[in-house]
Amino acid sequence: MxxxxxxxxxxxxxxxxxxxxxxxxxxxxxxxxxxxxxxxxxxxxxxxxxxxxxxxxxxxxxxxxxxxxxxxxxxxxxxxxxxxxxxxxxxxxxxxxxxxxxxxxxxxxxxxxxxxxxxxxxxxxxxxxxxxxxxxxxxxxxxxxxxxxxxxxxxxxxxxxxxxxxxxxxIHFEDLKPKDKINSRKRLGLSQDSLVLLTISRIDQRKGQGIVIEAIPKLISTYPQLRYIIVGDGPYRQQLEKRVKQLKIEAHVFFTGFVDFKELDYYYSACDMFVLLNTMESDQDFEGFGLVFAEAAYYKKISIAGNNGGPMEVINNKVTGYLIEPNTTNLLKLFKEVDLSPEHLTKMGEAAYRRTAKKYxxxxxxxxxxxxxxxxx
The missing domain is CATH 3.40.50.2000 (Glycogen Phosphorylase B;)
Incomplete structure (x- = not known):
């Protein structure tokens, strides 16, 4: 044919x-x-x-x-x-x-x-x-x-x-090559005791990087070693960088810009959680699927996502990650209520991996x- x-x-x-x-x-x-x-x-x-x-x-x-x-x-x-x-x-x-x-x-x-x-x-x-x-x-x-x-x-x-x-x-699973977490953190200059959040996405308002940034000042009172890494570029980046300076959290938020595909292995491997709080203010612009959540799961990482659009199908809520209404209040509430121990994150990450390997x-x-x-x- x-x-x-x-x-x-x-x-x-x-x-x-x-x-x-x-x-x-x-x-x-x-x-x-x-x-x-x-x-x-x-x-x-x-x-x-x-x-x-x-x-x-x-x-x-x-x-x-x-x-x-x-x-x-x-x-x-x-x-x-x-x-x-x-x-x-x-x-x-x-x-x-x-x-x-x-x-x-x-x-x-x-x-x-x-x-x-x-x-x-x-x-x-x-x-x-x-x-x-x-x-x-x-x-x-x-x-x-x-x-x-x-x-x-x-x-x-x-x-x-x-x-x-x-x-x-x-996903081409053979293209994704998980690395050792300790070595990945060394390569990226991250301390081993940090709580590392990662977003890999185009930087625009709908992707929710700004929601996470607004939560950082309160989160670091509980997690002083928290680091939020934003990989990607886009029209909203300059505004977010300005906001980070206003909040005086430059030591906790890092913008990498474009990262080569092969280097993403180290970012995924180094993080504790993948966060992309996709919003949907109207049905004229929404996340139709959310392949990046499935990619994160292949590295045995849980995801935190907005409870709308395609991510609702990729993430099994409270099993392979968390779906929340995408705003700062709900994100802070989640961090207070859920178990973020390494053991629990590992257990959920394993479940996320199995789901992705089977479905995607x-x-x-x-x-x-x-x-x-x-x-x-």
């Missing part, structure tokens, strides 16, 4: 959907003949590790309308010169410019839905109408979580429940996705 995978962005660009697109493409190529169509990244070298054909379009100008035309013309050219049985769009938006071509070329269309792209434009009637039409034209929709599926069915009432299949995101293997994700494609061809 010949599959054309459409991805607006693709590695070397960094991001959750970008990684998903690469994992999907490289996984499916073991079963099918796959090629990828995406856009090139301005001022960025092309990755030299592509394991299948990847065509990257150079945008004429940074206009979504013009890029859509370019994308459509390139798909038309591929369909005219190559037999394509399936087009797999990694978001509904990349399917929008080409779904009408189904009537001419008779391919089957599959679309992945991740989360907020379903609800982000809910106040724009035209965009929502286009989205509903595109999704309805799909042979099968694949959702990364049950929560995202509920949003798809809520906003696309013409869809039948069985038209959306849930296939959770997966990338090979399981690929096998389920390929089965859905094959059954609905």
């Amino acid at each position: 010949n599959i054309l995978i459409l991805a607006k962005d693709y590695p070397p660009k960094v991001g959750g959907v970008e990684n998903y697109s690469q994992n999907l493409a490289e996984g499916l190529r073991k079963y099918q003949n796959c090629q990828v169509l995406s856009f090139a990244i301005k001022d960025s070298p092309i990755s030299k590790v592509d394991r299948l054909p990847v065509k990257r379009i150079q945008p004429i100008i940074e206009s979504e309308f013009v890029k859509s035309i370019q994308f459509s013309l390139m798909v038309l050219w591929i369909l005219s010169t190559t037999k394509v049985d399936v087009i797999y769009a990694t978001t509904w938006k990349v399917a929008a410019p080409v779904f009408l071509l189904k009537r001419i070329f008779n391919f089957k269309l599959f679309i992945t839905v991740h989360g907020a792209e379903i609800t982000r434009h809910k106040n724009n009637r035209l965009t929502m109408a286009i989205m509903r039409t595109v999704l309805k034209s799909a042979r099968q929709i694949i959702s990364v979580s049950d929560f995202t599926k509920t949003k798809v069915l809520e906003y696309c009432k013409d869809l039948k429940p069985n038209s959306v299949k849930v296939v959770p995101n997966g 293997d990338i090979q399981k994700m690929i096998h389920q996705t390929n089965s859905i494609i094959t059954e609905n061809r």
